[in-house]
Amino acid sequence: MYIKGRYILSACLLVFVQQATAAATAAAMDCKKAANDVENTICANKTLYELDAQMGTLYRQLMSAATATQPELKRTQRAWLKTRNACADDVACLDGSYRQRLQILKAQWTQAVAWQPDTVDVQAMNDLQESIRAESKGHPEFALEHALAARAFESSQTSFAGDPVDSYGEQTSFPKSRPKGVSEDEWKALNASSIDGAAETGRSSYALLDLDHDGQRDLIVDTYAGGTGLFTYVETWRRTGERFVKRSVEPESSLFYTNDRGANQAISWIKLHDRIYAAYRNGAYGVDNLYLLNPLKVNRQVPTVSVRYSYALQVPTTQHKEDGTSTYELDADLHEALNQAITQAMKIASDSNPDAPLCPIPPTGAGDDDYYSYGPGHYTIEKIADLPVMIGGECYIGALIDWFGSYSEKTGLFAQLAVRKPGVEASGTTYEVHGRRHVTDVSSTLGKVELNGD
Structure with a gap:
């Protein structure tokens, strides 16, 4: 199972508590037995x-x-009840008391159920690292992709879509009838679990497969919610007895969430040392960070493999016009000037003085700030470097940009060099840049998931 795209992913609280409505209602107080001002106030207020x-x-x-901390948990809960009861019939006081206590309990829950990678997980991480190194000798461009493909997780899987809610099919709900390939037992458990999408609006699809080798298939919910970032959310539900239990307590949390603008990420379901991982790759210029997520648990410190690259960049002689199909040829002198600038780009980015102007500042003209960088970029692109570009003896301001290391077999790294004349109120000119990469380093560690676009 493989999902790919360019994504923004923010840091979400990943916790594990079932949130089925029926179960939550059953856990509330019995209002028929309300015996004091506090209980009567709670029963009379829907939010409380x-x-x-x-x-x-x-x-x-x-x-x-x-279980090890039950005595302390009971003690602190009793102490909180005394504090809550002091609010009497003050709704605002009760609301604040509940929310503060819930925040504390959620943090304790996260700590209690967070996945702790063991020696097998560390060995899986190290083996994957060595495999990427070995692949880099024969496949220096796609060593990571080859290593992941060799460990792709294959299992009995059933996929099905949600039922359309509107005429456009932009929003779906959980299916009302049993999809093909879903057993009667699974269907009964699904309907007992209040399954829906990972977002309030959007199209959801579902997949059943065994993620923990217990003989019962678990559930993956994939929801496309759209928005400016073309967001996609993925959440998992573990099959436990007669129900499926959501991995997370937070309604809007997810195992990972992604979008098709502003980053370069992909997920591969792989199997290492007889364990299944959601291998989440977050790319940028010069690096791919691969996080081995436990698909059914809270992920905090996770096995991480980092692959670093070096690039050979060039400006193609044949460039595309704005329509994307028509082409034109660069003048030989301009082509040479652009390539010279690109050749020096990374050295300039790492060694130059950021306090120095890229082009000489004339005594009159535009303000000084116009000479230090090309200007702010857009969230959908990654600026690699600001650099000077000498064309016909004149100094221009350049910006080398890419799409967070997005890479293809045909063109390799697709980037652009934007060039403008400093002090001139006119849009610059953009030229295509292609690059081929090779692996320079592979390392591993246990750490937190860090993603572009947070």
């Missing part, structure tokens, strides 16, 4: 009642998961 239901569900889950 829902907060109490969340509290009951979360407390019971935490008591079950954190």
